[in-house]
Structures are given as structure tokens and as C-alpha cells.
Amino acid sequence: MTATTDGLHPDASELRLARVLAALGDEGRLATVRALARLGESDCTRLQADAGLEMSRSTFSHHQKVLREAGILHARVQGSQRILTLRRAELQARFPGLLDAVLDSPA
Amino acid sequence: MTATTDGLHPDASELRLARVLAALGDEGRLATVRALARLGESDCTRLQADAGLEMSRSTFSHHQKVLREAGILHARVQGSQRILTLRRAELQARFPGLLDAVLDSPA
Numbered sequence: 293m294t295a296t297t298d299g300l301h302p303d304a305s306e307l308r309l310a311r312v313l314a315a316l317g318d319e320g321r322l323a324t325v326r327a328l329a330r331l332g333e334s335d336c337t338r339l340q341a342d343a344g345l346e347m348s349r350s351t352f353s354h355h356q357k358v359l360r361e362a363g364i365l366h367a368r369v370q371g372s373q374r375i376l377t378l379r380r381a382e383l384q385a386r387f388p389g390l391l392d393a394v395l396d397s398p399a
Numbered sequence: 400m401t402a403t404t405d406g407l408h409p410d411a412s413e414l415r416l417a418r419v420l421a422a423l424g425d426e427g428r429l430a431t432v433r434a435l436a437r438l439g440e441s442d443c444t445r446l447q448a449d450a451g452l453e454m455s456r457s458t459f460s461h462h463q464k465v466l467r468e469a470g471i472l473h474a475r476v477q478g479s480q481r482i483l484t485l486r487r488a489e490l491q492a493r494f495p496g497l498l499d500a501v502l503d504s505p506a
Contacts, residue, residue, distance in 0.1 A: 309504050314424025319417045387504040393496035397416050 300360065300367070304382040307363040312387065315362035316394055320345055321355045325378065328365060329395050333377040407467065407474070411489040414470040419494065422469035423501060427452055428462045432485065435472060436502050440484040 316322060320343075327343035328334060334342065340352050356376065359365045366377050383391045423429060427450075434450035435441060441449065447459050463483065466472045473484050490498045 309501070309506050310424050310426045310429050312424075313420045313429075313501070317417050317419075317421025317424045322417050322420075387500065389496055389500035390504060393494065393500045394416070394420070397494040397497060399416050 301379075302361070302363045304363070304379075304386055307382070307386050309387060311362045312364060312383070312390070315358050315364055318355070318358075319399070320347065320352075321359055322394070322399070324352075324355055324359065325364060325391075326395060328376060328378050329380075333375055335373040335375055339376055408486075409468070409470045411470070411486075411493055414489070414493050416494060418469045419471060419490070419497070422465050422471055425462070425465075426506070427454065427459075428466055429501070429506070431459075431462055431466065432471060432498075433502060435483060435485050436487075440482055442480040442482055446483055 316325065323343040323345060324339065327339055331339065331342060336349075336352070336356070340347075340349075345352060356365065356367065360367055363379060364383065366379050368375050368377075378391075380391060423432065430450040430452060431446065434446055438446065438449060443459070443463070447454075447456075452459060463472065463474065467474055470486060471490065473486050475482050485498070487498060
């Protein structure tokens, strides 16, 4: 499955800088991205716990959707779980150094 | 005049990553920041023209305010003009590589 054909993930060529920055411009979504960078990949429940986010499942789902639609994370279904990963290589190819600068920066 | 004491600009130590990213996460504000990076410093009228932003003065003023309050640009009054500059050194000190990655990225 490629990112282009599933209708859920923008193709790498479609990533827009303003949208990526806006998606990252939220404390909860930043914590989600930082946790996912540490974990490599994660199911939603573990990710929310690891990110230390005390919010409803639906709010966390909304944040995931914003990150997914901006092209920052990839979600796949595995059994009864949704497994999330960062689209690090595609972000790095299109916006070199950006994600690393974000991850290396203090809050 | 330091950034701390004028009440209009956050001190470098107060810059928040999520707020900086959110401020940059808009096509018009990104164009403003790119134009200001090219110009070095600029009055508002020239900056808006150089950024190619066809919007009302009040909308452009709002974008400037968002960027100023996030700590991305500095405004000073000079005669009848407001002169804007990027706070490059302070952003680089606090979020190394971030602004350069943004400026070097395609839209």
C-alpha cells in the first residue's frame, strides 16, 4: 500500500509546508510527534499514554487526523489496533531538516 | 530597547515552539517571513508588496501581530513607518535550524 492510493494519506509530493507547520503548532500534537519519534511506531493507546496526553479518545483521534492529513504520520490497521508511524523519510525528503529541528527544539 | 521590556515582544526565553510553528503555519505568514528574510528589514507597505499578499491592511496587520507575538518578527516605529525585522538570532539560539529549514523548504 502506498500513501498515494489509500485516500487517507497525502502523497509526499502533495505535502504543504504551511499545513505541516500548522499541524505541528499545537502542544498536544507536538507531544504526540515527539512520543512517536521515540517509540518508532505505536498503537494509539500506548502513544497517548507515552505522550502524557490527558484528553478524551475523540480529541486524541482528532489530533491524529490533523497530523495524518498534513502528511506527518501514517496510520495502518492491524487486527483491532491502529498502528501509527512518523513519515520521517518523506518529510525529510521534502522539507530537509525541518522535523529534526522540531524534535531537537525545546518546547 | 530590549525585547523584554517593551511589552510587545516576548523575551527569547519565553518563545514557545508550538506557538512559533502555529504562527508559521499559514501561507500568508510564511510568505511574509520569506519576504522579510530576503529584505533584511522592511516597512509594512514594501513588505506586503514584496510578499505578494493581496489582502487588506488590517488582515496584514493581524498576520504581523501573530508573528510578533510568537517572537518571530520585531517591529519598531521610525517616523511614520513601522519597520519589521526577523528575530533570526534569537530563533536560531532557541530553536536551532528551525527557521533555516522553513526558509529552505518549498511551499
